[in-house]
Every structure is written in structure tokens, then in C-alpha cells.
């Protein structure tokens with residue numbers, strides 16, 4: 001299936017995030033940090049908070065699981081931890097850039113399927129299929145259908161991700177399936193709920209941290225670049241500002257209007273860990 005413009009910009013955003021996060025903050029992962037209350041909520045602790053997230057995730061893998069499919073494996077670092085813990089792990093990554101990084105990291109130990117999960121074709125079956133902050137990118141019904149197909153009998157689906165609540169308004173932060181739609185869809189599938197843990201409180205601090213970085217770094221840098229262009233290339237700059245005025249306004253609304261706060265995250269989003277068992 002051909003990638004849409006939206007999918008391409010989302011993928012590019014994730015790839016750029018991975019390069020910047022790794023270079024500036026030594027981040028290994030692409031998911032939120034899990035803030036336990038012991039860490040000061042500061043960007044310099046994001047690396048440690050991400051490690052807490054992985055610990056939390058792994059602690060919910062049921063006994064008896066041997067083989068795992070890590071869907072939307074990002075940089076491959078969770079898969080590396082899982083391999084070190086003794087699981088056999090394969091990965092799915094639609095991003096050539098991230099799939100390459102994952103192959104370099106994991107070598108022969110893991111099979112990296114370079115495709116969207118919705119298009120995955122394999123005869124292999126797994127004891128657990130993992131979505132670490134990747135479920136929101138996958139088409140709901142097709143994702144569940146594939147999961148049932150690629151799971152062994154009596155095996156598990158583990159999702160840790162943000163969902164949208166049924167609340168009017170929005171916080172300028174997209175992403176996440178609507179929680180009520182997820183419950184509807186999963187209710188029609190042969191799955192039994194084993195765990196449903198709300199970790200919105202532990203993940204909300206990421207939003208204030210990101211917002212702070214955008215306000216203190218993103219906004220001044222954007223203003224300086226626009227100012228430089230208007231002085232150096234006044235006519236071209238005016239034309240570009242006019243041509244892309246809707247896009248610029250949209251970006252301004254999205255990032256700088258003060259709606260992206262931890263408080264709004266708690267109001268509009270629900271970050272959950274779900275463990276489901278496939279019933280036969």
C-alpha cells in the first residue's frame with residue numbers, strides 16, 4: 001500500500017525525534033518517560049524515566065511467554081532488552097531508517113520485518129505481541145485482526161499507549177485511538193482482559209517537559225529564523241509567509257497556544273497498559 005503524505009510526515013517526525021533525542025539527551029527510546037515520583041520532572045531525567053517505562057512494561061509480561069513480536073520497534077532498544085532477558089524477539093518497523101538501526105543493534109538474533117503491521121505477512125506465530133506506544137499508529141480493526149492471526153493459542157497482546165477520552169474539545173496533541181472505540185472493537189474479538197492499568201498520571205509530566213522545551217528552544221529559534229529570512233530575503237520571505245500562512249497559523253496553534261499541558265493531557269487522554277489473552 002502506498003504511504004500517504006500524513007504517514008510520511010509522521011514517520012519523518014519520529015525519525016527526526018530519534019536523531020535529536022539521541023544526540024542531545026542520549027535517549028535510547030521513542031516512547032514517553034514513566035515518572036514514578038522519585039525522579040525530578042526535568043528533561044535531564046527523561047532518559048531515566050524512559051528506562052522506568054521499559055521496566056514497567058517488562059514486569060507485565062506473563063510467565064510462560066517465550067516468543068515476542070515487537071510491533072513498531074522504534075530504535076530496537078526494547079527488543080534488545082527483551083532479548084537480554086531471554087525472550088526470542090522479532091520486530092516490525094515501517095521506517096527504513098529505524099529498521100536499519102534495529103538490524104545493526106540486534107544482528108542475527110532478530111528478524112526485522114520492514115513494513116507496516118497492517119501489511120505484515122509471515123507464517124511465524126508468537127506468544128506475545130507488543131505495542132509500546134505504537135498502537136495509536138495502527139489501523140484499529142486491521143491491527144486487532146492481524147494480532148489474532150499472528151498469536152499462538154492462549155497467548156497475549158500487550159499494549160502500552162495513549163488513547164483519546166470521549167471529552168469535548170482537544171489539547172492540540174493528536175494521536176491515540178478513541179478509548180470507547182477501542183473497547184467496542186476489542187469486545188468483538190476473542191480476547192479476555194487480563195490487565196487494564198491507567199498510567200496517565202505517570203506519563204502526563206512528559207507533556208509539560210516537551211512544552212517547556214518548545215517554548216524555550218523551539219519558539220525563539222523559529223522566531224530568529226523567520227526574522228533572519230525577512231531581513232536577508234524580504235520579498236521571498238513575504239511571499240513564503242503569505243503562501244504558507246495557513247500552515248504557519250496551524251503550527252502556531254498546535255505548538256504555541258498553551259494547550260499542551262500535563263493538566264490537559266489528564267483531561268483529554270488516557271495512557272493505559274492493556275494485557276489481553278487470546279481465547280480459543
Ligand SMILES: C[S@@+](CC[C@H](N)C(=O)[O-])C[C@H]1O[C@@H](n2cnc3c(N)ncnc32)[C@H](O)[C@@H]1O
Nearest residue numbers: 029030031072073074095116117132133134137
Ligand atoms: C512512538 S514510536 C515508539 C517506538 C518504540 N516502540 C519505543 O517504545 O521506543 C512509534 C513506532 O511505531 C512505528 N509505526 C508507525 N506506524 C506503524 C505501523 N503502521 N505499523 C508498525 N509500526 C508503526 C514507528 O515506526 C515507530 O517505531
